[in-house]
Amino acid sequence: MKRTEKTAIAENREGAGNVTPRSGARSTRAQKKPRSPKEQPEKRERVKRAAKPARAEKSAKPARVPRAAKPAKSERPAKDKADRAAERTERTERTARTERAEKQKGGKAVKIVFLGGVGEIGKNMTAIECGNDIIIIDAGAIFPTEETPGFDLVVPDITYLIENAHKVRALFLTHGHEDHIGGVPYLLNELKIPVVGTRLTLALVDNKLREHKINNVKMIEAEAGREVKAGCFTVLPVNVNHSIAGSLALAISTPQGVIFHSGDFKIDLTPVAGKPIDLKTIADIGARGVLLYLGESTNIERNGFTMSEKVVGSTLDGLFAENSSRRIIIATFASNVHRLQQIIDLAVKYKRKAVFSGRSMLNVCEAAEKIGELRIPDGVVADITRLKNLRDDEVVIISTGSQGEPMSALTRMSNGENPAVTIGGNDTVIISASPIPGNEKLIYRVIDNLYRKGANVVYESLLNIHVSGHACREEHKIMHNLLKPRYFIPVHGEYRHLKKHARLAEELGMDAGRIFIPDIGNCVEFTTRGMRRADDVTSGSRLIDGEGIEDEKASTVIEDRRQLAAEGLFIVSVAVSGGEVVGEPAVNSRGFVFDFHRDYNTEMRDVIKRAIAGYDLSRGTTDELKRVIKRSLKNYIFKKTKQSPMIVPVVVEL
Numbered sequence: 047m048k049r050t051e052k053t054a055i056a057e058n059r060e061g062a063g064n065v066t067p068r069s070g071a072r073s074t075r076a077q078k079k080p081r082s083p084k085e086q087p088e089k090r091e092r093v094k095r096a097a098k099p100a101r102a103e104k105s106a107k108p109a110r111v112p113r114a115a116k117p118a119k120s121e122r123p124a125k126d127k128a129d130r131a132a133e134r135t136e137r138t139e140r141t142a143r144t145e146r147a148e149k150q151k152g153g154k155a156v157k158i159v160f161l162g163g164v165g166e167i168g169k170n171m172t173a174i175e176c177g178n179d180i181i182i183i184d185a186g187a188i189f190p191t192e193e194t195p196g197f198d199l200v201v202p203d204i205t206y207l208i209e210n211a212h213k214v215r216a217l218f219l220t221h222g223h224e225d226h227i228g229g230v231p232y233l234l235n236e237l238k239i240p241v242v243g244t245r246l247t248l249a250l251v252d253n254k255l256r257e258h259k260i261n262n263v264k265m266i267e268a269e270a271g272r273e274v275k276a277g278c279f280t281v282l283p284v285n286v287n288h289s290i291a292g293s294l295a296l297a298i299s300t301p302q303g304v305i306f307h308s309g310d311f312k313i314d315l316t317p318v319a320g321k322p323i324d325l326k327t328i329a330d331i332g333a334r335g336v337l338l339y340l341g342e343s344t345n346i347e348r349n350g351f352t353m354s355e356k357v358v359g360s361t362l363d364g365l366f367a368e369n370s371s372r373r374i375i376i377a378t379f380a381s382n383v384h385r386l387q388q389i390i391d392l393a394v395k396y397k398r399k400a401v402f403s404g405r406s407m408l409n410v411c412e413a414a415e416k417i418g419e420l421r422i423p424d425g426v427v428a429d430i431t432r433l434k435n436l437r438d439d440e441v442v443i444i445s446t447g448s449q450g451e452p453m454s455a456l457t458r459m460s461n462g463e464n465p466a467v468t469i470g471g472n473d474t475v476i477i478s479a480s481p482i483p484g485n486e487k488l489i490y491r492v493i494d495n496l497y498r499k500g501a502n503v504v505y506e507s508l509l510n511i512h513v514s515g516h517a518c519r520e521e522h523k524i525m526h527n528l529l530k531p532r533y534f535i536p537v538h539g540e541y542r543h544l545k546k547h548a549r550l551a552e553e554l555g556m557d558a559g560r561i562f563i564p565d566i567g568n569c570v571e572f573t574t575r576g577m578r579r580a581d582d583v584t585s586g587s588r589l590i591d592g593e594g595i596e597d598e599k600a601s602t603v604i605e606d607r608r609q610l611a612a613e614g615l616f617i618v619s620v621a622v623s624g625g626e627v628v629g630e631p632a633v634n635s636r637g638f639v640f641d642f643h644r645d646y647n648t649e650m651r652d653v654i655k656r657a658i659a660g661y662d663l664s665r666g667t668t669d670e671l672k673r674v675i676k677r678s679l680k681n682y683i684f685k686k687t688k689q690s691p692m693i694v695p696v697v698v699e700l
């Protein structure tokens with residue numbers, strides 16, 4: 047694959063070409079002629095023309111996002127509407143003036159399409175559309191739950207983007223976590239578009255694309271403070287803190303105003319590496335006016351501030367000192383490069399060798415070290431094969447598996463199945479992560495098993511060995527106050543998170559009518575008259591099972607797996623010869639009440655025989671015969687047991 051490119055992109059395919067990173071306003075590059083000469087001057091002209099009277103009566107097509115306690119629209123005559131507009135002008139002078147100015151300007155409507163990451167934590171994906179341009183923000187994945195048993199990965203349904211493929215200009219990635227980049231290969235399989243992200247994000251995406259054998263992807267390295275133009279959008283990446291290096295918020299200039307997408311963020315004024323969140327730029331953007339704030343909501347239920355990543359460093363330092371004669375094993379998220387850096391630094395300080403265990407740990411370290419995001423002094427890292435030659439007090443093992451993932455290095459250690467590491471009484475295992483909701487059972491099972499093997503285990507509920515990468519309530523308040531957006535849409539959270547974030551915005555003084563809580567597939571539109579709901583788009587989940595992709599709604603696979611898990615399976619074999627059923631039907635069952643099959647085998651066979659006796663094979667098809675068998679047995683079992691196992695009829699032609 048081609049490495050990242052910093053310069054303008056010349057793409058022969060129509061549509062994907064208009065993505066140009068450029069420096070700030072003072073740069074000479076910004077003076078350069080725009081690539082699409084039609085677009086730019088026209089826009090400037092529109093700004094100049096902003097003096098004509100408003101045409102307020104026109105518009106009111108789609109339903110408005112509900113405002114707080116107002117009479118139904120139909121009850122209000124058009125004149126009344128104008129009066130109210132005047133009232134509002136008095137109330138919120140500045141806002142109304144801006145709105146009017148834009149109305150006169152007549153900018154194209156800007157649509158926000160929510161394709162993932164709302165009402166759920168995972169598979170984030172938002173599309174922003176204006177005229178003939180669409181940009182996508184993030185393309186995440188989510189790991190399967192009990193509702194999607196047996197699948198490898200779940201990614202957003204991108205039907206809408208495929209249908210509008212000619213408009214899609216670029217994919218912007220806020221950072222390199224799986225819930226933001228996990229779906230990139232599946233997106234790029236369908237859409238040949240440039241990918242914009244910071245160095246670490248692109249390095250992690252690069253690993254994925256190589257695994258999926260996807261070549262020739264344009265990669266544009268994003269840098270905080272350097273604008274990237276994509277179609278009619280100009281995107282300014284803004285540095286934020288998070289639990290992975292190279293995290294960005296995006297300030298997207300659109301014909302209707304600036305949309306600020308927070309990405310995943312926290313405010314860490316003493317980050318381990320890199321700079322603190324760029325509050326100055328965020329405040330400047332706020333001062334210039336923000337149309338819409340799309341703000342992440344993960345930790346909205348937590349009061350106060352998220353602790354600095356530095357806190358983890360000092361806790362770990364204490365643990366290294368306390369456990370000076372023991373072997374130390376630390377499990378953490380591979381992607382938390384700053385955490386890894388702190389562990390490497392401690393290894394140096396306490397003269398231990400760092401040994402990486404687990405594939406994703408090795409992958410991320412390699413990617414991060416290559417681009418200088420992770421600094422590992424020579425001789426600090428030892429290969430895992432050297433472990434047997436090292437004394438316990440000479441080594442720290444850095445492992446995957448902080449979520450108790452079944453195949454991870456730590457889980458296998460806890461089960462005694464890791465060929466390289468055998469857990470014993472002189473081991474201190476530190477789990478430097480908190481369980482992602484849903485993973486608690488898995489991780490506590492691992493902790494129990496580690497204790498059983500004699501290890502000492504240190505995990506979050508005992509000490510400050512993990513801090514979150516997401517902002518708590520006070521940090522959210524700061525963000526809202528700096529941005530002072532006209533509209534607010536909470537994202538990156540389950541419904542209760544979004545709801546609570548919406549409430550917080552109201553507490554901070556925002557009118558409830560300017561807040562919208564989205565669901566996947568929802569679409570809002572910004573015009574000169576403000577925010578309205580637009581028609582929903584096709585959306586949902588695509589389930590990745592090895593190589594195959596299933597559409598969740600259309601998928602019978604999931605339904606089958608659920609039914610199999612809950613109610614078991616019956617297989618009925620019938621032999622057919624010369625248009626007639628021959629011999630006895632055979633009934634086998636799996637996962638159903640054992641006694642039932644034994645006790646009712648004869649009766650079941652009779653039921654089936656009766657059902658097929660009246661069936662004229664010479665007239666019907668085998669499929670019809672199968673349906674007859676299925677229906678008869680299903681009814682019989684349901685009558686007896688009130689259960690509905692899966693029934694698979696097999697017709698063998700002899």
Ligand SMILES: [Zn+2]
Pocket residue numbers: 221223288310515
């Ligand atoms: Zn994240």
Ligand SMILES: [Zn+2]
Pocket residue numbers: 170223225226310538
């Ligand atoms: Zn996230």
